[in-house]
Amino acid sequence: MASDLLQTLNALKGCWMIGGSAVGKTPASWRAAVQDDPNPELAILALAGQAMQFALQATPGGELKVTPTLPALSLPTPPPQARQHFRHLIRIIKITESQTADVMHLLAARGYVVHPADYMPKSFHLLPDVYGSWASWQNAEQESDKTGEHDQINADNWDAWMPAERRAALSVLRRTQPEAARQLIADKAPTVPAAERLRIIETIGEALCEEDQSLLEGFSKDRSAKVRRLVEQYLARIGAAEDEAAEVAEFADFFSVAKKRLRGGFKITANRLKTTAQRKRRGELAAKLSLQSFVQGLGLPDETELISGWEHVDEEASDSLVRMVAATGNEQAAATMATRITSLDGISAEGFQQLFDRLGKDSRGMLLPRVLENDDASLSAAVVCAQGLWGEITLEQLKPLQALKQLKKLAGQDTTKNTVGQQTLRRGLFSLGLLADQAAATQLLAMFTETNLFASDPMLGLLKLNACLPPGEPQ
Amino acid sequence: MSLTTSKITELAPDQASLNAANKLMKPSKWPALTRHGDLVWGECQGSGANPYRTVFDNSNAGYKCTCPSRKYPCKHVLALMWMYVEDPAPFADGETPQWVNDWSGRRRNTSGSARGKSDEKSVSKAGKSLAVAQQAEQNKPLDPKAEARRKAAAEKRAKATRKSIAAGIDELQQWTEDQVRGGLAAFLSDPNARCRTIAARLVDAKAQAMASRLDELPSRLMQVSGDRRLDLLIQELGRIVLICRAWKANQEDAELTRLVGSSETRDSILELQHATRVAAIWEVVGEQVTTRRDGLVSQATWLMNLGDGLRFALLLDFFPASLGNRSSTFAVGERFEAELAFYPARHPVRAVIAERKSGDPSRAVDEMSWPVTTTPPLDSYRETLGRAPWMDTVPMLLPGGRIAQADSSYWWRSDDGGIALPIGGRPAKHIAGVAMQQTAALWDGMILTLLSSQSEWGSLSYGE
Numbered sequence: 001m002a003s004d005l006l007q008t009l010n011a012l013k014g015c016w017m018i019g020g021s022a023v024g025k026t027p028a029s030w031r032a033a034v035q036d037d038p039n040p041e042l043a044i045l046a047l048a049g050q051a052m053q054f055a056l057q058a059t060p061g062g063e064l065k066v067t068p069t070l071p072a073l074s075l076p077t078p079p080p081q082a083r084q085h086f087r088h089l090i091r092i093i094k095i096t097e098s099q100t101a102d103v104m105h106l107l108a109a110r111g112y113v114v115h116p117a118d119y120m121p122k123s124f125h126l127l128p129d130v131y132g133s134w135a136s137w138q139n140a141e142q143e144s145d146k147t148g149e150h151d152q153i154n155a156d157n158w159d160a161w162m163p164a165e166r167r168a169a170l171s172v173l174r175r176t177q178p179e180a181a182r183q184l185i186a187d188k189a190p191t192v193p194a195a196e197r198l199r200i201i202e203t204i205g206e207a208l209c210e211e212d213q214s215l216l217e218g219f220s221k222d223r224s225a226k227v228r229r230l231v232e233q234y235l236a237r238i239g240a241a242e243d244e245a246a247e248v249a250e251f252a253d254f255f256s257v258a259k260k261r262l263r264g265g266f267k268i269t270a271n272r273l274k275t276t277a278q279r280k281r282r283g284e285l286a287a288k289l290s291l292q293s294f295v296q297g298l299g300l301p302d303e304t305e306l307i308s309g310w311e312h313v314d315e316e317a318s319d320s321l322v323r324m325v326a327a328t329g330n331e332q333a334a335a336t337m338a339t340r341i342t343s344l345d346g347i348s349a350e351g352f353q354q355l356f357d358r359l360g361k362d363s364r365g366m367l368l369p370r371v372l373e374n375d376d377a378s379l380s381a382a383v384v385c386a387q388g389l390w391g392e393i394t395l396e397q398l399k400p401l402q403a404l405k406q407l408k409k410l411a412g413q414d415t416t417k418n419t420v421g422q423q424t425l426r427r428g429l430f431s432l433g434l435l436a437d438q439a440a441a442t443q444l445l446a447m448f449t450e451t452n453l454f455a456s457d458p459m460l461g462l463l464k465l466n467a468c469l470p471p472g473e474p475q
Numbered sequence: 476m477s478l479t480t481s482k483i484t485e486l487a488p489d490q491a492s493l494n495a496a497n498k499l500m501k502p503s504k505w506p507a508l509t510r511h512g513d514l515v516w517g518e519c520q521g522s523g524a525n526p527y528r529t530v531f532d533n534s535n536a537g538y539k540c541t542c543p544s545r546k547y548p549c550k551h552v553l554a555l556m557w558m559y560v561e562d563p564a565p566f567a568d569g570e571t572p573q574w575v576n577d578w579s580g581r582r583r584n585t586s587g588s589a590r591g592k593s594d595e596k597s598v599s600k601a602g603k604s605l606a607v608a609q610q611a612e613q614n615k616p617l618d619p620k621a622e623a624r625r626k627a628a629a630e631k632r633a634k635a636t637r638k639s640i641a642a643g644i645d646e647l648q649q650w651t652e653d654q655v656r657g658g659l660a661a662f663l664s665d666p667n668a669r670c671r672t673i674a675a676r677l678v679d680a681k682a683q684a685m686a687s688r689l690d691e692l693p694s695r696l697m698q699v700s701g702d703r704r705l706d707l708l709i710q711e712l713g714r715i716v717l718i719c720r721a722w723k724a725n726q727e728d729a730e731l732t733r734l735v736g737s738s739e740t741r742d743s744i745l746e747l748q749h750a751t752r753v754a755a756i757w758e759v760v761g762e763q764v765t766t767r768r769d770g771l772v773s774q775a776t777w778l779m780n781l782g783d784g785l786r787f788a789l790l791l792d793f794f795p796a797s798l799g800n801r802s803s804t805f806a807v808g809e810r811f812e813a814e815l816a817f818y819p820a821r822h823p824v825r826a827v828i829a830e831r832k833s834g835d836p837s838r839a840v841d842e843m844s845w846p847v848t849t850t851p852p853l854d855s856y857r858e859t860l861g862r863a864p865w866m867d868t869v870p871m872l873l874p875g876g877r878i879a880q881a882d883s884s885y886w887w888r889s890d891d892g893g894i895a896l897p898i899g900g901r902p903a904k905h906i907a908g909v910a911m912q913q914t915a916a917l918w919d920g921m922i923l924t925l926l927s928s929q930s931e932w933g934s935l936s937y938g939e
């Protein structure tokens with residue numbers, strides 16, 4: 001029946017396509033229906049149109065493939081009011097991708113994940129681990145539920161894990177069975193692409209120890225420059241760096257070492273440089289050499305002596321030292337450096353970030369009050385220090401801060417013509433939104449609206465989101 | 476600084492705006508009046524199908540209205556300000572809704588205009604006055620003879636219009652036959668030129684709706700793949716033939732007159748004794764905003780009732796594209812309680828809001844689920860076509876299903892695999908990855924347009 005209709009319609013279409021009357025092409029029943037019509041051609045046209053709309057239905061050209069199901073995450077989505085504020089941040093205020101990642105960390109810290117209709121990340125490497133299954137889903141070419149079948153990663157099930165989840169599973173293995181993790185990385189890392197290999201080797205960075213040396217040396221001639229650089233840094237952290245003696249001596253010549261007379265120890269001062277070429281060379285060597293070689297080059301007993309005796313007279317040199325410690329210093333050196341650097345005064349935000357990335361959550365938590373105390377109104381150093389500690393600062397901790405006083409002052413002023421002031425205020429309020437706990441966020445909102453800001457001011461967007469995010473089950 | 480009557484007078488673009496604002500100062504025109512801090516907002520039922528959303532900031536006289544007026548501030552803003560200044564008591568305290576937040580989020584942190592002096596002078600330098608506006612309303616003359624003359628003239632005009640449309644329809648039928656006899660291949664090679672000529676003739680004949688339909692035909696053809704254009708053209712020409720013949724047979728038919736000539740006004744629908752009215756809690760399931768070739772933007776808001784018995788409604792508004800982007804009145808997913816009056820039709824879909832229930836029903840209706848239907852979606856589509864064969868797009872509620880891909884085309888497929896319908900465009904991957912429990916969609920016999928779905932992730936909208 002349907003094939004007859006299709007045949008008739010095809011004949012009609014062929015006729016109309018080239019032009020002419022199609023009445024003669026129709027079955028007898030159609031002709032009978034239109035025989036008394038003053039214009040049978042138009043009547044057939046109406047009938048054919050209806051038949052197409054009514055009786056025919058398109059069929060797919062090939063096999064229908066269903067997109068794999070977006071996995072549910074282990075945390076719930078935020079309450080409706082908070083979702084509304086989140087959408088406002090994303091679509092109206094249009095926060096940057098890294099700010100979005102920070103907000104997603106805040107959500108995770110409170111026990112929530114974003115709703116996929118509100119925001120679907122394009123990249124997941126800056127996001128909390130709870131989004132791992134979304135990352136795998138996004139990378140999946142085919143429907144695959146293999147990942148969830150295995151409790152622990154091993155050489156046999158390696159290929160069944162999607163990259164993001166594989167990395168998370170390796171991190172767990174590294175913490176619980178370091179020897180098994182080392183063996184697995186040695187066997188499997190060379191088989192994956194460079195970008196993924198780099199992320200896998202990064203898992204060794206946690207609790208790096210001398211037992212990792214042979215594994216790292218296995219990658220020291222990797223074809224990827226990024227992998228080689230990372231391996232060099234890791235080897236340097238465990239004291240296995242191989243720097244050229246001439247370069248170490250050349251670098252040490254840029255600094256003067258003097259003994260402190262009264263309290264003992266040393267005083268290390270960067271020499272004044274006369275030319276840009278000298279500065280450039282010092283920078284190159286700082287980026288290349290390890291902290292341990294530098295200490296040896298200066299003739300100091302250990303890294304602690306260097307860091308505690310460092311004179312902050314040349315901002316560029318100090319920044320180089322911070323980066324050197326962050327990249328090649330051992331855990332103790334990084335911790336010592338962090339205690340000395342509690343503000344961004346003269347230190348680049350990148351260097352500061354690299355250094356604090358080396359510290360554990362507890363260490364950063366201990367340093368946070370001091371960082372907050374010394375921070376400027378943008379609170380950017382505090383945000384770096386508080387990674388992983390989002391939304392935990394109370395109003396009592398925030399109230400005495402100089403930064404808060406400056407922000408209140410800026411909020412009270414007309415900043416329409418003060419671009420720098422407006423940017424500082426915007427960044428500071430965003431930082432407060434990341435740092436404050438729910439009660440503090442609520443009180444800060446009241447405080448700033450009383451000062452001069454509209455309750456609807458977009459700068460208060462994150463504080464509003466924070467204020468309506470009750471603590472759930474954190475990740 | 477709070478608003479004063481003198482400030483409102485100062486803000487008004489002219490005396491006519493104040494006069495018009497005065498006419499809007501009736502509680503029945505404003506089903507919702509709310510405030511939060513300095514923000515004051517309300518919804519005013521204007522001449523469009525969607526209510527206008529109006530907000531102002533009492534501290535600095537900043538304002539926004541979704542109406543298409545070219546006057547700033549418009550009469551709705553002025554009326555809202557005026558009502559608030561005269562008596563803020565009817566304005567309930569409430570949480571700022573998203574559309575107010577969105578507006579305030581986009582504003583600059585400066586005052587909307589220079590602050591006026593706080594004296595209570597009600598006559599401005601430009602001669603505008605609230606008192607004059609109130610007087611103008613009171614002095615409105617009532618002349619029964621003039622009213623009768625007006626009605627007689629309107630009837631005469633309607634008769635002349637029908638005659639003119641009939642001539643245009645005859646010409647259109649002849650044109651359609653010419654296209655078929657001359658070959659649709661030639662038509663498809665240059666649809667713009669062919670449609671433009673007949674559309675212009677139809678405009679002259681006052682068959683405005685049919686003219687717009689033909690004007691839009693080339694762009695509709697371009698939206699489908701080359702191998703499906705002929706099918707779409709035959710379907711559309713067939714529908715045009717049906718409409719023309721049906722209208723010729725019954726020129727008084729409201730639905731058919733709407734399809735060839737022009738639509739009834741909102742007030743005339745509300746005055747109709749036999750108009751279908753449905754009071755329900757409605758959910759906004761979709762919005763389609765399209766710019767037409769005639770320079771108008773069509774804003775279609777699709778509603779679906781919650782609770783027993785499935786019913787869809789379409790709030791359709793048009794405004795000039797030259798006014799720029801207008802913010803939507805409703806957000807997809809929003810729910811509200813209202814009585815809708817439907818335009819008379821064999822399968823009534825287009826409607827206007829007759830009465831909006833005051834208060835904030837969202838809290839009460841949050842838990843209400845979508846209606847359940849046991850009729851297979853294509854059966855209900857065919858049933859609709861049986862009643863109104865000229866309908867090109869029919870809203871449907873689809874059962875559980877998923878988005879699937881075959882080569883480069885995307886399909887909605889029911890969970891039982893019994894139905895597969897091609898969808899327009901390429902859905903976002905995360906949307907394609909969601910199991911849809913129910914989906915509101917539009918089906919035109921060729922392409923399925925997804926509006927929104929209920930899923931394990933809650934409500935999902937496809938328009939974003």
